[in-house]
Amino acid sequence: MMKAKVDIAACNGCGFCARMVNGIFLIRDNGKAFALNVEIPVDYIELAKVARDECPRGAITLYDEKRLRSYVSYPIEQV
Numbered sequence: 001m002m003k004a005k006v007d008i009a010a011c012n013g014c015g016f017c018a019r020m021v022n023g024i025f026l027i028r029d030n031g032k033a034f035a036l037n038v039e040i041p042v043d044y045i046e047l048a049k050v051a052r053d054e055c056p057r058g059a060i061t062l063y064d065e066k067r068l069r070s071y072v073s074y075p076i077e078q079v
Protein backbone atom coordinates (compact mmCIF):
# COMPACT_ATOMS: atom_id res chain seq x y z
CA MET A 1 0.00 0.00 0.00
CA MET A 2 2.16 2.81 -1.28
CA LYS A 3 1.36 6.42 -0.59
CA ALA A 4 3.14 9.68 -1.37
CA LYS A 5 3.83 12.82 0.56
CA VAL A 6 5.35 16.16 -0.38
CA ASP A 7 7.63 18.31 1.73
CA ILE A 8 5.85 21.59 1.14
CA ALA A 9 8.78 23.62 2.43
CA ALA A 10 11.06 22.09 -0.19
CA CYS A 11 8.61 22.17 -3.11
CA ASN A 12 9.19 24.95 -5.67
CA GLY A 13 5.84 24.47 -7.39
CA CYS A 14 7.28 23.46 -10.75
CA GLY A 15 4.33 21.12 -11.32
CA PHE A 16 6.38 18.24 -12.69
CA CYS A 17 4.88 15.68 -10.30
CA ALA A 18 1.32 16.77 -11.07
CA ARG A 19 2.00 16.38 -14.78
CA MET A 20 3.55 12.94 -14.23
CA VAL A 21 0.90 11.52 -11.92
CA ASN A 22 -2.12 13.74 -12.10
CA GLY A 23 -4.68 12.64 -9.53
CA ILE A 24 -2.07 11.73 -6.94
CA PHE A 25 -0.06 14.96 -6.99
CA LEU A 26 -1.93 18.22 -7.30
CA ILE A 27 -0.93 21.88 -7.12
CA ARG A 28 -2.62 23.99 -4.48
CA ASP A 29 -3.68 27.61 -4.95
CA ASN A 30 -0.52 28.62 -3.11
CA GLY A 31 1.52 27.09 -5.95
CA LYS A 32 2.85 24.17 -3.89
CA ALA A 33 2.28 20.50 -4.61
CA PHE A 34 0.56 18.08 -2.31
CA ALA A 35 -0.17 14.38 -2.51
CA LEU A 36 -3.64 12.98 -1.98
CA ASN A 37 -3.85 10.66 1.00
CA VAL A 38 -4.75 7.67 -1.14
CA GLU A 39 -3.09 4.45 -2.14
CA ILE A 40 -1.20 4.89 -5.41
CA PRO A 41 -2.75 2.57 -8.00
CA VAL A 42 -0.36 -0.18 -9.12
CA ASP A 43 -0.32 1.17 -12.68
CA TYR A 44 0.95 4.54 -11.41
CA ILE A 45 3.66 3.40 -9.04
CA GLU A 46 6.46 3.53 -11.59
CA LEU A 47 5.38 7.03 -12.65
CA ALA A 48 5.29 8.09 -9.01
CA LYS A 49 8.84 6.79 -8.61
CA VAL A 50 9.93 8.86 -11.62
CA ALA A 51 8.25 11.93 -10.08
CA ARG A 52 10.10 11.26 -6.81
CA ASP A 53 13.44 10.66 -8.51
CA GLU A 54 13.16 13.63 -10.88
CA CYS A 55 11.64 16.18 -8.48
CA PRO A 56 14.16 19.03 -8.66
CA ARG A 57 13.87 19.65 -4.91
CA GLY A 58 13.80 16.06 -3.68
CA ALA A 59 10.51 16.92 -2.00
CA ILE A 60 8.63 13.69 -2.68
CA THR A 61 8.63 10.65 -0.42
CA LEU A 62 6.95 7.37 -1.25
CA TYR A 63 6.22 5.14 1.68
CA ASP A 64 4.51 1.91 2.57
CA GLU A 65 1.80 2.87 5.04
CA LYS A 66 1.47 -0.68 6.40
CA ARG A 67 5.17 -0.87 7.19
CA LEU A 68 5.12 2.60 8.74
CA ARG A 69 2.18 1.60 10.93
CA SER A 70 4.00 -1.43 12.16
CA TYR A 71 6.58 0.89 13.67
CA VAL A 72 4.14 3.15 15.47
CA SER A 73 1.19 0.94 16.40
CA TYR A 74 2.75 -1.22 19.05
CA PRO A 75 3.79 0.53 22.23
CA ILE A 76 6.87 -0.83 23.91
CA GLU A 77 5.93 -2.43 27.18
CA GLN A 78 7.88 -1.19 30.15
CA VAL A 79 9.33 -4.04 32.21
Ligand code: SF4
Pocket residue numbers: 006010011012013014015016017018025032033051054055056057058059060
Ligand atom coordinates in the same frame (compact mmCIF):
# COMPACT_ATOMS: atom_id res chain seq x y z
S1 SF4 B 1 8.15 18.02 -8.74
FE1 SF4 B 1 8.86 18.50 -6.65
S2 SF4 B 1 9.28 20.70 -6.68
FE2 SF4 B 1 8.02 20.26 -8.49
S3 SF4 B 1 5.89 20.63 -7.81
FE3 SF4 B 1 6.32 18.44 -7.48
S4 SF4 B 1 7.04 18.29 -5.33
FE4 SF4 B 1 7.17 20.44 -5.96
